[in-house]
Amino acid sequence: xxxxxDLSKAFGGNPVLEGVxxxxxxxxxxALIGPSGAGKSTLLRCMNLLERPDAGEIEIGSHxxxxxxxxxxxxxxxxxxxxxxVFQHFNLFPHMSVMRNVVLPQQRILGRSKAEAEHRAxxxxxxxxxxxxxxxxxxxxxGGQQQRIAIARALALEPRVMLxxxxxxxxxxxxxxxxxxxxxxxxxxxxxxxxxxHEMGFARNVCEDLVVMADGGIIEQGDPQRIMxxxxxPRTRSFLHAVLQR
Amino acid sequence: xxxxxxxxxxxxxxxxxxRVSLLLTLLSxxxxxxxxxxxxFGIRSHNPVLHWxxxxxxxxxxxxxxxxxxxxxxxxLPTAGLTLSAMASATLALTWTxxxxxxxxxxxxxxxVPQGEIEGAEALGMxxxxxxxxxxxxxxxxxxxxxxxxxxxxxxxxxxxxxxVTVPELMSQAYSIGSSTFKYLTVFVLAGILYAMISIPATWxxxxxxxxxxxxx
Ligand SMILES: Nc1ncnc2c1ncn2[C@@H]1O[C@H](COP(=O)(O)OP(=O)(O)OP(=O)(O)O)[C@@H](O)[C@H]1O
Ligand SMILES: [Mg+2]
Numbered sequence: 001x002x003x004x005x006d007l008s009k010a011f012g013g014n015p016v017l018e019g020v021x022x023x024x025x026x027x028x029x030x031a032l033i034g035p036s037g038a039g040k041s042t043l044l045r046c047m048n049l050l051e052r053p054d055a056g057e058i059e060i061g062s063h064x065x066x067x068x069x070x071x072x073x074x075x076x077x078x079x080x081x082x083x084x085x086v087f088q089h090f091n092l093f094p095h096m097s098v099m100r101n102v103v104l105p106q107q108r109i110l111g112r113s114k115a116e117a118e119h120r121a122x123x124x125x126x127x128x129x130x131x132x133x134x135x136x137x138x139x140x141x142x143g144g145q146q147q148r149i150a151i152a153r154a155l156a157l158e159p160r161v162m163l164x165x166x167x168x169x170x171x172x173x174x175x176x177x178x179x180x181x182x183x184x185x186x187x188x189x190x191x192x193x194x195x196x197x198h199e200m201g202f203a204r205n206v207c208e209d210l211v212v213m214a215d216g217g218i219i220e221q222g223d224p225q226r227i228m229x230x231x232x233x234p235r236t237r238s239f240l241h242a243v244l245q246r
Numbered sequence: 247x248x249x250x251x252x253x254x255x256x257x258x259x260x261x262x263x264x265r266v267s268l269l270l271t272l273l274s275x276x277x278x279x280x281x282x283x284x285x286x287f288g289i290r291s292h293n294p295v296l297h298w299x300x301x302x303x304x305x306x307x308x309x310x311x312x313x314x315x316x317x318x319x320x321x322x323l324p325t326a327g328l329t330l331s332a333m334a335s336a337t338l339a340l341t342w343t344x345x346x347x348x349x350x351x352x353x354x355x356x357x358x359v360p361q362g363e364i365e366g367a368e369a370l371g372m373x374x375x376x377x378x379x380x381x382x383x384x385x386x387x388x389x390x391x392x393x394x395x396x397x398x399x400x401x402x403x404x405x406x407x408x409x410x411v412t413v414p415e416l417m418s419q420a421y422s423i424g425s426s427t428f429k430y431l432t433v434f435v436l437a438g439i440l441y442a443m444i445s446i447p448a449t450w451x452x453x454x455x456x457x458x459x460x461x462x463x
Contacts, residue, residue, distance in 0.1 A: 050365060
């Protein structure tokens with residue numbers, strides 16, 4: 001289970017998250033939507049402590065961190081190990097082959113042997129439809145392929161929850177569809193996922209839970225079909241209207 | 247035809263000088279590049295003592311002409327009770343210059359590593375040490391390498407200043423042949439050709455290396 005409690009974060013005195021509470025059940029997929037600047041990325045980045053929250057609690061599996069009290073580097077890494085993150089711009093390591101991108105983190109973080117790590121990497125790349133790409137360098141791969149490599153790299157560390165921050169926003173729609181397809185398969189296999197997205201089809205058809213954020217808080221949460229059919233908050237209504245217009 | 251006859255006569259001594267010039271270049275790089283790495287991290291350090299010490303070292307090394315540093319090491323240090331051989335003081339002086347200039351190139355390279363890649367590593371749960379080792383340093387070096395290679399060529403030419411402290415490098419050999427035979431024109435043309443024969447291919451090489459490095463970026 002992933003739980004965020006009373007999470008607050010400000011940048012330079014400017015509050016970006018204000019007392020956010022969110023619970024995500026094991027094996028479910030949650031879509032996080034909302035207008036630009038709502039704090040969606042910041043919430044995700046607080047969950048793996050890429051940003052340090054000012055206050056609040058983050059609990060993932062058996063690891064819990066209270067932002068107000070001191071925590072050790074070990075606790076921070078332990079929490080991060082429970083999460084995998086996929087970024088809008090992939091953030092692969094350009095100076096390493098695709099295979100090494102997926103292998104090195106396994107060796108350094110999980111202490112896997114090279115053979116073991118390569119075996120797992122090959123397995124995951126094949127699952128992403130990239131079985132023959134191991135020897136390539138990232139810049140020789142299309143955006144859609146790079147994003148699937150990034151997903152394989154994160155999955156190789158066996159995270160408990162996968163955090164996606166607009167994984168298809170930098171991609172052409174057809175290419176984005178390949179990535180969404182992979183994510184859909186992951187969801188079907190029971191991976192716990194939190195997905196910031198503007199893909200309303202994905203949110204409606206794949207996600208069990210929809211969270212709508214605005215101005216640093218969650219304004220609405222529940223069944224995606226219900227919220228999309230009948231949003232109760234006026235800001236949700238205008239946001240959905242704007243998105244569906246596009 | 248006297249040019250070629252003279253050239254044949256002067257060449258052994260000049261080649262001996264060239265060897266010393268190359269050795270001095272190599273030694274300065276050998277000691278200067280690790281120093282530059284330390285200084286680059288020193289400048290980035292949040293520790294104020296480390297930061298300002300590194301900044302001072304770099305600014306003096308870049309601010310003072312190499313000739314001044316060289317003269318200081320050879321003529322100045324003995325006054326303070328430390329006497330070094332000509333070669334040692336030249337190496338020390340050029341190591342400082344190398345450390346100072348290359349620290350700036352390396353610092354630029356390190357800060358040129360895209361933030362996204364660093365975050366990618368952090369999000370995976372890599373320690374900061376591993377992130378430096380596998381992402382920041384290799385990429386930073388890559389970004390800095392063309393400037394470093396350009397600097398190496400300039401350093402090689404700068405070793406000619408060592409003739410002022412009696413290091414028997416190419417320039418000093420040329421000078422002594424010139425003053426004993428008065429065939430300055432011949433000998434300096436030859437010296438110039440020898441410097442160019444190293445510098446120009448080295449510059450080509452650095453362009454080639456740069457192209458190769460950027461292949462994956
Ligand atoms: N590192 C930072 N420093 C200062 N301000 C920041 C920083 N990161 C985010 N912000 C601000 O926090 C607010 C929320 O940003 P965030 O990126 O979380 O929004 P978002 O919901 O992900 O928006 P988008 O849909 O545009 O990605 C914005 O006003 C943004 O300018
Ligand atoms: Mg965002």
